[in-house]
Each structure stands twice: as structure tokens, then as C-alpha cells.
Amino acid sequence: MTEIPISHMLFVSTALFFIGMYGFFTRRNMITMLMAIELMLNSVNINFVIFNKYLYPDKMDGIFFTIFVITIAAAEAAVAIAIIINLYRSHQSIDVEEADNLKN
Amino acid sequence: MNYANYIYLIPLLPLLSFLLLGFFGRKYVGTASGWVGVLSLGTSALLSVYTAFSYFFVDGLMDGKYQTIIPVKMEWLRFSETLSIDMGILLDPVSVMMLVVVTFVSLMVHLFSIGYMKGEERYATYFSYLSLFTFSMLGLVLSTNIFQIYMFWELVGVSSYLLIGYYFTKPSAVKASKKAFIVTRFADLGFLIGILILGFSGGSFDFATLIATLTNTQSPELTTMISSSFLGITLLSWALTLVFIGGAGKSAMFPLHIWLPDAMEGPTPVSALIHAATMVVAGVYLVARMFPVFALDPAVMHLITITGITSAVLAAIIACTQTDIKRVLAYSTMSQIGYMMFAMGISGYAFNDTGYTGSLFHLFTHAFFKSLLFLGAGAVIHYVHSNEMKDMGGLRKTMPITHITFLLACLAIAGIPPLAGFFSKEEILLAAWESNKTVYFMALGTSALTAFYMFRLYFSIFWSKEAAHHDNHHGEGTFTMKLPLLLLAGCTIGAGLIPFSNFVTSNNIPEKMELHLLFSIAPVLLAVLAIGIAAMLYKNENDKPDKIASSMNALYRTALNKFYIDEIYLFITKKIIFNLIAKPAAWIDRNIVDGLMNLLGNATIIVSDEAKSVQSGKVQWYALAFLGGILILTVAFIYLY
Numbered sequence: 001m002t003e004i005p006i007s008h009m010l011f012v013s014t015a016l017f018f019i020g021m022y023g024f025f026t027r028r029n030m031i032t033m034l035m036a037i038e039l040m041l042n043s044v045n046i047n048f049v050i051f052n053k054y055l056y057p058d059k060m061d062g063i064f065f066t067i068f069v070i071t072i073a074a075a076e077a078a079v080a081i082a083i084i085i086n087l088y089r090s091h092q093s094i095d096v097e098e099a100d101n102l103k104n
Numbered sequence: 105m106n107y108a109n110y111i112y113l114i115p116l117l118p119l120l121s122f123l124l125l126g127f128f129g130r131k132y133v134g135t136a137s138g139w140v141g142v143l144s145l146g147t148s149a150l151l152s153v154y155t156a157f158s159y160f161f162v163d164g165l166m167d168g169k170y171q172t173i174i175p176v177k178m179e180w181l182r183f184s185e186t187l188s189i190d191m192g193i194l195l196d197p198v199s200v201m202m203l204v205v206v207t208f209v210s211l212m213v214h215l216f217s218i219g220y221m222k223g224e225e226r227y228a229t230y231f232s233y234l235s236l237f238t239f240s241m242l243g244l245v246l247s248t249n250i251f252q253i254y255m256f257w258e259l260v261g262v263s264s265y266l267l268i269g270y271y272f273t274k275p276s277a278v279k280a281s282k283k284a285f286i287v288t289r290f291a292d293l294g295f296l297i298g299i300l301i302l303g304f305s306g307g308s309f310d311f312a313t314l315i316a317t318l319t320n321t322q323s324p325e326l327t328t329m330i331s332s333s334f335l336g337i338t339l340l341s342w343a344l345t346l347v348f349i350g351g352a353g354k355s356a357m358f359p360l361h362i363w364l365p366d367a368m369e370g371p372t373p374v375s376a377l378i379h380a381a382t383m384v385v386a387g388v389y390l391v392a393r394m395f396p397v398f399a400l401d402p403a404v405m406h407l408i409t410i411t412g413i414t415s416a417v418l419a420a421i422i423a424c425t426q427t428d429i430k431r432v433l434a435y436s437t438m439s440q441i442g443y444m445m446f447a448m449g450i451s452g453y454a455f456n457d458t459g460y461t462g463s464l465f466h467l468f469t470h471a472f473f474k475s476l477l478f479l480g481a482g483a484v485i486h487y488v489h490s491n492e493m494k495d496m497g498g499l500r501k502t503m504p505i506t507h508i509t510f511l512l513a514c515l516a517i518a519g520i521p522p523l524a525g526f527f528s529k530e531e532i533l534l535a536a537w538e539s540n541k542t543v544y545f546m547a548l549g550t551s552a553l554t555a556f557y558m559f560r561l562y563f564s565i566f567w568s569k570e571a572a573h574h575d576n577h578h579g580e581g582t583f584t585m586k587l588p589l590l591l592l593a594g595c596t597i598g599a600g601l602i603p604f605s606n607f608v609t610s611n612n613i614p615e616k617m618e619l620h621l622l623f624s625i626a627p628v629l630l631a632v633l634a635i636g637i638a639a640m641l642y643k644n645e646n647d648k649p650d651k652i653a654s655s656m657n658a659l660y661r662t663a664l665n666k667f668y669i670d671e672i673y674l675f676i677t678k679k680i681i682f683n684l685i686a687k688p689a690a691w692i693d694r695n696i697v698d699g700l701m702n703l704l705g706n707a708t709i710i711v712s713d714e715a716k717s718v719q720s721g722k723v724q725w726y727a728l729a730f731l732g733g734i735l736i737l738t739v740a741f742i743y744l745y
Contacts, residue, residue, distance in 0.1 A: 021731070025724055100721025 009050045016043035030084050030094040034077065041073050107155065107175035111193055114151050114203065115242035117144040118210075122235035129228025137228035138218035141235055145214050148242070149207035159200045160607055170612040172196040172312060174248055186307055192248035194311070197608045198392050198464060202245035205471045206382050208595075210238040212588035213377040216479050219582035220373055220486055230270060230371070237263035241382050245389065249309040250299050250347075253390070257295070257354070260386065261288050264378050268370040280366035287363040291353020298346030302397075305329050305339055315396045326400075344397065344404040347390065348411075355387025356438050357445060358415040362670055364438055368430040372485055375430060376478030380437045381471040388444040388467055395452070395460060395610050402453040409449030413546050416442030418667060420553040424560065425653075425664040428491045429481050432561050433474070436517065439550060440470050446547070447532040450539045451610065458538065460610040462531030469524035469599045473516040476592035480510035483581050483589065484565055493561070497568035497645070505586050507566050509593040514562045516596045518555035518631045521624070524600035530624050531604075537623070548627060555631035559638035569645045 016039055023036030045066045052062025088094050121144035129137050164170050177192030214234060221230055240259035247253040262285075269281030303309045306318055307325050317323045318340075329340040337345075349360075356364035367379050378384070391398055391408065398404060416439045423435035444463040451459025483506045488496055500507040516523035519530070529551060536544035605615045641649050653660045662668065 024727060096723045099723070102719070102721050 006050060006054050009046065013043040013046040013050070016040075016046065028095050028097055030080075030087070030096055033096065034080050034084070037080075038073060038077070041069060045069055107158075107173060107193075107195060110151055111155060111175050111195070111246075114148045114155070114207065115239050115246060117148045118235040118239040118242065120144060122232050122239060125228050125232035125235065129232055130226070133228055135227065137231045138214065138221070141214045141231040142211065142218070144235065145207065145211045145238060148238075149204075149211045152203045152207040155195070156200050156204045159195060160197075164195075164197070164200075165614070168613060170197045170607075170614070172612075174312075177248060187303060187309070189251045189309055190249055191252055193246045194248040195246075197612060198389070199245050201464065201468060201608055202389060203242065205468060206238065206241050206245060209381040209471055209475045209592075210234070210241075210377055212475065212479070212592055213373045215584050216376075216482065216588040217371070217373045219585035220482055221371065222582075226270070230267075233263055233266045233270070234374070234377070237267065237378060237383070241386075244386060247311075249311060250302065250314070250394075251309045253393070254292075254295065254299055257350070257386065258292065260383050261285065261292070261354070264288075264367070264383055267374040267378060268367045270370055270374070274369065276366075277369040280363075280369040284363040284367045287360055288353045291360050292350050294346040295350020295353075298343045298348075298350065301339060301343040301346065305332075305343075311393060315394070318400060319396050338401075341401050341403055344394075344401050345407065347394070348387075348398075348404060348408060351387030351390040352411060352445075353387075354390075355384050355441050355445065356415075357387065357411045357442065358418055359669060361415060361419070361438050362673060365426075365431050365434045365666070368428070368434050368491075372430065372478060372482030375434070376475040376482065379434065380474040380478050384437060384441055385444065385467050385471070388441060388448060388463060391445070391448045392460070392464055395448070398448075399452045399610075405449045405452035407449075408452070409446045409540070409543060412442045412445030412447070412449055413543050414442070415439065416446065416550045417546055417553075420550045420557065421663050422666050423557040424553060425660060427493050429484070429493055429496075429561060429565065430478075430491055432557060433477055433481060436477075436554065436558065437474055439554060440466065440474065440517070443529070443532055443547065443550075444470070446543060447535055450535055450543060453539075457605075457610050457615070458531055459535035461605045461608055461615075462528060462535050464608050465604040466525075466528035466532055468602075468604065469516070469528045469596075472592055472595040472599050473513040473523075473525055476509060476513040476589065476596055477517070479585075479589055479592065480506050480513065483585055484510075486581060486585075493564040496565045498566070500566040503566075505589060506581075509589040510566070511562060512593050512596050514558045516600075517558050518635060519551055519627055520631060521628065522597075522600065524596050524598075526624075526628070527600035528604075530620075530627065533627055534620060534623060548630065551627050552630040552634045555634035556638050559635045560642050563638060563642035567643050 020036045020039030020041075020043065023039065024033055027033050027036065048062040048066045048069070052059065056062070084094050087099055091098055121141055125133060125137050125140060129140075133140060158164075159170075159173075164173070173195040174192055175195065177190055180189050180191045182188040214231070217230065217234065221227055224230060237260065240256050240263055244253055244256035244260055247256060265281050265285040268284050269277050271277045272281075299309070302314065305325060305328055306314050308314050308317065317325045318329070320326065326340075329343070330338050332339050334342060351357075353360045364379060364384065368375055370379075398408070419435040419439035419442060423432050423439065426432045426435060444466050447459040447463035447466065449459075451457065451463065483503065484496060484499060485491060487499070487503060490496070512523065516525035519526045521527075533544060533547055533551070536547050603616075607614065609615055641652070665671070
């Protein structure tokens with residue numbers, strides 16, 4: 001089985017990151033924005049794994065970091081959803097455009 | 105004898121009654137307040153008399169000289185190795201004498217006030233202020249150092265302010281209290297600067313140390329103070345002049361006297377205590393306390409003499425024209441303090457001990473007969489409900505006790521033997537005769553004027569027309585009002601017989617007092633003559649006074665308007681200081697200083713208005729800005745490094 005070249009994998013992670021970013025900037029629904037953030041986080045995770053494998057194959061630091069990021073992402077999702085639920089309760093909407101009470 | 109056991113009680117008892125009456129008086133003590141004050145003051149007075157007795161007759165005299173005793177002393181603030189402010193109690197002949205005068209007169213005034221102030225709404229407050237004043241005055245006379253004296257000096261000023269403004273619903277009283285406070289405060293500024301110069305270059309605030317260093321001709325401090333000068337006047341002269349300005353302000357010496365006549369807006373017993381017998385002599389006391397230092401500088405002593413004699417003459421002339429009885433007494437107080445001042449002055453530059461003793465002797469006797477005059481005037485005002493002479497007359501039948509005691513006090517102030525004023529005034533005149541003939545003749549003339557205006561007052565109150573409208577009245581006053589009059593009258597008769605120079609001299613060595621009977625002939629004859637003229641003019645109602653007044657129209661008007669000194673002050677403050685200094689200063693403050701601040705404030709508002717529009721509340725805009733920032737940083741890092 002031939003090795004998949006590193007450029008391919010980096011391409012996937014970069015694509016994933018910018019898809020996430022596009023989603024984050026264009027969507028108004030907060031759940032979708034949260035999902036976009038998860039995409040970006042996962043692209044970073046892929047980068048960690050790739051560089052760990054190709055640059056320091058005898059070490060595990062990158063992999064540990066990935067697991068750490070996944071844990072944090074889970075916690076973050078929980079917090080974010082709690083915020084969204086509260087926002088929905090007070091504004092009857094989860095549109096970010098409407099959540100601008102702190103402007104100016 | 106151990107003074108430390110009880111001496112601190114003398115000032116602390118009035119303080120205690122001040123605190124008690126000040127905090128709880130109106131609610132809990134009520135009409136008993138007066139007696140609380142009398143009780144604490146009575147104890148203080150007894151202790152003072154006991155102290156005086158044991159000091160003068162038991163153990164003060166040592167090797168033919170009265171010792172300076174410091175029974176209580178503690179350090180309060182230390183500035184350097186040598187300079188510190190202490191708190192303590194100092195006993196020497198002058199302070200012991202003052203102790204007796206202050207507590208005794210204060211006790212009399214407390215007693216008198218019980219009847220006089222009856223029914224006042226702020227009865228307890230009145231007595232608490234009175235106690236505060238007594239505490240401060242006792243602290244002042246017992247001070248061991250010049251800074252402690254300054255603190256009590258200001259406290260005395262505050263209590264004087266509170267008591268002048270006691271009837272604060274009357275606009276004139278409010279004005280008078282402000283005037284008194286500001287004028288004396290202005291003078292005290294000079295005093296403070298003087299103290300700082302003395303403390304800085306004399307190396308100490310302590311009276312004993314200061315006097316010892318500065319009178320030692322070899323000391324480096326004295327050499328510096330004499331050799332260094334500012335504007336052509338030596339540092340020593342500056343310091344002493346400034347200290348004297350403080351004293352002149354408190355003692356109502358020309359030209360800082362303008363507050364004293366207005367201070368008569370306060371209750372009359374207060375005028376008796378503060379503005380006649382005790383506080384206003386603080387200036388004389390200050391000069392006496394630092395006499396050896398003052399004596400180093402003949403120029404300052406000349407200044408004191410000139411100020412004293414000017415005040416004495418000026419006030420006596422003004423007193424002849426005033427119609428408010430309290431104002432007459434106020435000017436007469438100023439005139440008598442002028443006597444004490446110039447006696448101090450001539451004693452200083454002529455090395456003439458008679459002046460020093462005479463000055464303090466006059467202070468001592470004056471306290472009794474002047475407070476008697478004021479309390480008598482208080483009784484009259486209480487009876488007539490007016491301060492104006494024209495509302496009085498013929499009161500000798502309805503107020504016999506007041507009449508007799510007032511007459512005694514008038515005779516005493518006029519210098520008729522053998523009453524108290526005679527002896528002290530003779531001594532001052534003698535000192536003047538020995539050292540400066542001009543001053544002597546001016547003082548002699550003033551003495552005759554004094555007799556004239558006092559008897560003008562006396563005849564207008566008690567003789568003149570018949571008593572008219574006072575039938576439905578409560579009589580002469582309560583027992584507590586008559587008793588002080590009688591006691592003070594006793595002192596007025598007896599105080600002059602004390603051989604004063606056996607006790608108080610400038611070097612604390614007792615001397616024999618001599619009476620020059622031949623010398624006394626001129627002043628006494630003049631006084632009798634002046635009384636005769638006053639009797640002729642005022643004993644029966646007639647138009648002679650008016651004729652004389654109109655024949656000397658210009659002089660009469662000038663004197664009636666107090667030589668326009670108030671107007672000069674107003675002109676200087678309102679026209680010159682306000683227009684030339686205050687207005688430009690206010691313009692600079694409003695336009696330049698404020699303008700700068702407004703500019704800063706407005707600029708901040710404009711910038712922040714712009715800045716806050718960035719905070720749109722749109723999360724995605726924030727994220728975009730964040731991304732943009734990162735991109736810019738990335739580009740910068742890649743291409744710049």
C-alpha cells in the first residue's frame with residue numbers, strides 16, 4: 001500500500017479549516033456556527049497528527065495534544081449549547097444578529 | 105508640692121463639661137446645663153486658687169526667684185533630634201496669675217449666664233461652648249511651647265466664632281462671627297509664619313529653650329538670626345513682628361481691631377468673658393511669655409509701643425461717640441489693651457521693668473472691672489431689652505445693685521484711687537514717664553478720655569431721664585445674676601491692693617512696689633475733671649452734647665464712623681484686591697485652567713464616540729476583525745522578518 005503523501009493530508013486539513021471558517025462567517029444560526037468551530041478544531045487536530053507522524057514518528061506529543069483538544073472541544077460544546085439554550089430562552093431565537101444587546 | 109497630681113484637672117474639667125453638654129446637653133441635661141458648667145468651673149477655679157497659693161506662698165520662690173515649673177510634659181511630634189512639639193503644662197508667675205483670672209472670670213460668667221440665658225432654646229449648647237472656650241484659654245495660658253500655644257490659640261478663635269454667632273438667625277451676628285474669624289485668622293497666618301521662622305532658626309519651639317538659646321549672645325542661632333536678613337530686616341525682627349501680628353489680631357490692636365466692636369453681637373456674658381477679660385488679652389500674654397526674646401529687638405518693641413498707643417488713643421476717641429453701650433465697652437477694652445501693649449513695648453526697649461509688671465497688673469485688674477462692666481451692661485440689657493443708650497436712663501432706682509457695682513467699675517477704669525484700675529494705670533503711666541514722654545502725654549490724655557466716656561455711659565444709663573416703661577417687669581435679675589456682680593465688685597476694690605511686683609516681674613525676681621503719690625496727682629485730677637464734664641453734659645437730659653457734637657462736626661462724624669477704618673478695609677478688599685487680583689485670577693481659572701480641562705474632556709468624548717462604534721455587538725464582525733488581524737500579523741511576520 002502506497003503512502004499517502006503529506007501534501008494530500010495537509011490539503012484536507014486546510015480545506016476543512018476554511019470550510020469551517022466560511023461557515024462561521026456566513027451562518028447566522030448559532031448551532032451551525034458551533035458546528036463550524038468544531039470543523040476548524042478538527043482540522044487542527046489532523047495537522048497535529050500529521051506533523052507528529054512525519055516529523056517525530058518516535059514521539060506521541062502530537063497525539064496527546066489531539067486527545068486533549070477533543071476533550072476541550074467536548075466541554076466547549078457543552079458550555080456553548082448551554083449558552084445557546086439560555087439565549088433562546090431570553091430572545092426566543094438563536095440568530096446571532098439579534099444577540100447584540102451589548103453593542104456600543 | 106506635687107502639682108502633677110491635680111494640675112491637669114484645671115483645663116480638663118471644662119473640656120469634660122464641654123463634651124458632656126455638647127453631646128448630651130440638649131437631650132438629657134437641659135436646664136441643669138448651667139449648673140454642670142458652674143460645677144466644673146468652680147472646681148477648676150478652686151484648684152487654680154490653690155495652685156496660686158501654693159506657688160506664690162509655699163514653694164514657687166527659690167533663692168529669691170520664682171521658679172518655672174513644668175509638672176506635666178510629653179512628647180507629641182518629633183521632627184528631628186532637637187526639634188519636637190511637646191504638650192505640657194508650664195507654671196510660672198504669669199501663667200499662674202492668668203490661671204486664676206481665667207477660671208475666676210469664667211466662673212462668674214457661667215453663674216451670670218444661668219439667669220441671663222434662661223429660656224434660650226440652645227441653652228445647653230451655649231454652656232458647652234463656654235466650657236470649650238474656657239478649656240482652650242486655660243490650655244493657652246499653660247502652654248509650654250509656642251506650637252502648643254498656637255493650637256489653643258486657634259481653638260480659642262473657634263470658640264469665639266461659635267459664641268459670637270450664637271444667635272445665628274440674626275444676619276448681623278453671622279456677619280460679625282465671620283468677620284472676627286477671618287480677621288483673626290488672617291493675623292494668625294502671620295503668627296504661624298513667625299513660629300516657623302523661630303522654630304527653624306531658633307532650633308526649638310519650647311519657650312524655655314528658645315529664650316535660653318536666643319538670649320545667649322554667643323549662641324550660633326542668635327548670630328544667624330541677626331546676621332541673615334530679608335528685605336533689609338533681620339530674621340529675628342521678621343519672626344517677632346509676625347508673632348506680634350498674631351497677637352495684635354487677637355488683642356484687637358489697630359489696624360486689626362475691626363472685628364472686636366462687631367463681636368458684641370454675641371450674648372453679653374460672652375463679651376464679658378471672651379472679648380473683655382480673657383481672650384483679647386492673649387496678645388499681651390504672648391508678648392509677656394516671650395518677653396526676653398522680644399526685648400532683644402528694640403525695633404519690634406517700638407512697633408509694639410506705637411501700635412499700643414495708637415489703639416489706645418483711637419479707641420478712646422471712638423468710644424466717646426458710640427451710642428450702643430456694648431460698643432462703648434468694646435472700644436474701651438481695645439483702649440485698655442492698647443495700654444497694656446505699649447507698656448510691654450516701652451518696657452522692652454527701655455529696659456524698664458515697671459512697664460512689664462504694670463502691663464500684667466493692668467491685665468489682671470482690667471479683667472475684673474471690665475467683666476464687671478460687661479456683666480452690668482448685660483443686666484441692664486436684660487432689663488431694658490435694648491443696647492441703645494437712648495432707651496435707658498434713670499435706672500439707678502430700679503437696679504440698685506447693678507448701679508453701685510457699675511459705678512465702682514467705672515471709677516476703677518477711670519483710675520480713681522483706691523480702686524484697682526488706679527494702681528495698675530499709675531504704674532503704666534509711670535513707666536511711660538520714665539522712658540518716653542510723648543507716649544506718656546498721649547496715655548494721660550487717653551486716661552482722661554476714658555474717664556469721660558465711661559461716665560458718659562454711666563450717666564446715660566443710670567441718670568439722665570426718668571425711668572419710664574419698666575413697671576411690669578421681673579425686677580433686677582435673679583440671685584445668680586447679682587452674685588457675680590457683687591463678687592467682681594469686691595475684686596475691683598481689692599485687686600489693686602495686691603503688691604503685684606512681689607509676684608510678677610520680667611525676670612521672676614520679686615521687687616518692692618513703690619507708689620509715687622505726687623506723680624498720681626495729674627492723672628487723678630484729669631480723671632475727676634473728665635468725670636465732672638461728663639456729669640455736666642449727661643447727668644440731666646439736655647441739648648449740650650448735641651451742640652458740642654455739631655460744633656465739632658467733622659471730628660465727631662469721623663469718630664462716629666470709627667475713623668472710616670472699616671470703609672478703608674472694604675475699599676482695599678472690594679475695590680483693589682477683588683478687581684486687580686481676584687478678577688484676573690478668576691478669569692485665568694475659568695478660561696485657561698478650566699479650558700484646558702474641558703479640552704481634554706471633549707477630546708476624550710469625541711475619540712470614544714468614534715471608538716465605540718467598533719463595538720457593534722455582531723459576533724461575526726468581531727471574528728472577521730480577529731481574522732483580519734491575524735492575517736495582517738502573518739503577512740507582517742513573513743515579509744518583514
